Amino acid sequence: MIPAYCTESAPPGEKAVFAALRDAAGTEHWTVLHSLGIAQHERQVEGEADFVIVAPDAGLLVIEVKSHLSVARGSDGTWRLGQDPPTLRGPFQQAQEAMHSIRDFLRSKRVDLRDVPVLRAVWFTGVRARATLPDSPEWHSWQVLDSSDLATTAQAVERVMREGAQHLDAMIKYFGFGGHGPDRATADRIVATLRPRFEVVMTAGDRRQAREGQLAQFVEEQYHALDSAADNRGVLFTGPAGTGKTFLAAESAQREVAQGRTGRILCFNRLLGRSLREKLTDVVGLRVGTLHQEMLRLADLSGPPIDADNDFWARVLPERALEGLAERSAGEVGDFLIVDEIQDIATGPYLDLLDLLVKGGLRDGRVLLFGDFERQAIYGSEDAREVLRDRSPHLASFRLSENCRNLPRIGYQVNLLGHLTPGFREFRRTDDGIDPTIIKYVRREDQASILRKAIGDLRDEGFDLTEIVVLSPLGDSSVAASTSDPWLRQVLSPADGSKPIKGRLRYATIHSFKGLDAPAVIVTDLDGSVGSRFDALVYVGLTRATDRLTTLVETNTLRRLVGAET
Structure with missing residues (x-):
């Protein structure tokens, strides 16, 4: 059907x-x-x-x-x-x-x-x-x-x-x-x-102000993915960034509810959770949010303690959520469970809770999981997929491969700087002939002037401030968060997952923006010496851009990324 x-x-x-x-x-x-x-x-x-x-x-x-x-x-x-x-x-x-x-x-x-x-x-x-x-x-x-x-x-x-x-x-x-x-x-x-x-759905008008009224037609691969979801009780959808996993997760949730079922769609990132709630707010019978928000609710906590550490999130909170679930009514157990970013959630304590949130559990329940186990597991363990297979050995698998988000030239730059093998090769969108911009810097403080000029260039091209996002692997020490430039301080505001405010330019960490995208993205502070999983962060950050990508890279890091003098 x-x-x-x-x-x-x-x-x-x-x-x-x-x-x-x-x-x-x-x-x-x-x-x-x-x-x-x-x-x-x-x-x-x-x-x-x-x-x-x-x-x-x-x-x-x-x-x-x-x-x-x-x-x-x-x-x-x-x-x-x-x-x-x-x-x-x-x-x-x-x-x-x-x-x-x-x-x-x-x-x-x-x-x-x-x-x-x-x-x-x-x-x-x-x-x-x-x-x-x-x-x-x-x-x-x-x-x-x-x-x-x-x-x-x-x-x-x-x-x-x-x-x-x-x-x-x-x-x-x-x-x-x-x-x-x-x-x-x-x-x-x-x-x-x-x-x-004949089957055409409106997506771009809701997702990007610059493309109101544009029709995005499902590619054949996505149709097969939805068919697989319909034909199997449990499915694991995998694929690199930009292959439509989050979009398919939201579409699948709406189809489940349309058939009279109730359940949950959960993710890992707070900003993605808020974005999904805004998009699915009118879907009755669907609980939407992050896994951590759901655990806090089940544990009857209004928020985490001030001194919450990794042990609280990884062990204490899941245990308290399980205790809270045992005390609640059977109405908490849904007919279906959909999880996006499963690569960051597939740990023992989290899966113990997910197992009890759906009828039939992870082994036999209606479970649809979406994840990228290759490069986007910037929180989860390296063996997340094996852990998941142990819990759900009967999951059918479906791999997505066609890039639906990025213009081809952006995808090719991701292949280069993210060291993807074999990398993106199939793109749904037609290239517009404009190359992404790579700008190297020597000192971190040099980035403020570069950032301001990059924003100006995008505005001259016709991009509104609301369509531009500045991402960084750093938090409070990023150029966007710490700049002293008067104009940047006036227009920059932290992204919170809601729709952008007119006249404001959003910034966020790459970690927090995972699962989201923007028409124009400027990635700053790319210095290979700043932390772990750097290549994964480069991959995630660059793939957030749909149409324009500007990358600010420390000189020695750029040499390493491209493997030659630049």
Whole structure:
């Protein structure tokens, strides 16, 4: 089923057919597309097919669903469906138009439909239409499905496809002479051709002010990821920065809730947690936040103690959260659990708690985990993936590889400075021909003037202050946090995960900004002598930029990063 859920706003008949198709036995090799938008409709500006079933060795069936409790055809030729206004354009004509539009589109994409029965039917879910509709030259009896067919869905659909294929055999010379298609490969191509063309979601308008109204279309890899989430109880999604893990985690959470389930989406970073809460604030039945916030809540603590150390976060707090969970109602245990940044959370005490937050636990529950175990594990242990596998040995794996965030030239610079092997090679976005900027410095205090000029250059290019973020591996001693430059002090403000304020320029540590992005990023204080896991921090910092990247690197560090004199 694509998508794997039916929205609450769908008509009752569509919900009934969706459930019947989803639960039908013997349909493992079918693909069912629900609410397939048709941009190139043969009659209307745009249209929609309620269901499209692609069944290998049987055909392609377009179904128009009518939920009405009464169906009538007047002497003037108008259709009266329930309380709807009379219309000359009846359901069989709607199905026919949708079928022709889809068939024409597939042919325009050179999909071979020879010997593939492309059929249409109308499913009246509220009436016994097969017994009551009279014979008519406008439709064949095999094109009618009704309420009685909901109990034997697979057989009903197979009956339509079988009799439809027989009709085409009789009408078209040599049709199906060698058997009816599509074969498995053609069926996969039909689905792959229809789905990317018609399923489009608005993302950039919410994520970047500079791109309001832009449509971001799912790449095929992301569709496969969502399919994998629908087909398996537990899935571990892995991939480098920029492959859409956080976006897919949020989308998966909304789909789970749309199916009537309750649960959690948790992450590690505080700023990412706040950003997710703002985006998902209207999703009822979903608890959103960081793992640490959830542990504090379960432990009935308003905040950490003043002297909280690593032992408190790693051992004491998880233990107190487990005690608090044991005292609370069973309502705390969710139907699903989604965790982003799992590479930073996969430790024994944390997994003990997560195991009790979802029905069936980490071994058998509905668990979707997203992480980058190669370079973004800047908090977790090196063996995080093995620890996770011990707890959830039955997790299906899905690896994301196509970069959806960065312009290609930014990705190539990440490959160079982050020492990625094999590195980013596939990008969804089209390059704009502008190279990232690398600026070397000798003394840390030299960076303030460089930073101010870099901000000015971005503003001259048209970037608003709210679209620019300054990142550093350092905290209070970073150039952005400690600068004495009057103008920088006036416009700079620490990032808190909420939407940027007009006229203000955000800054943050690379650690805290992990999981987020910005149209223009300036990374400062890149000095290889400042701390551990430096290469990982370079990788995380540089991959936050979607369109413009400026990097301020200490001279000797730059030599080491590029492996040559610069």
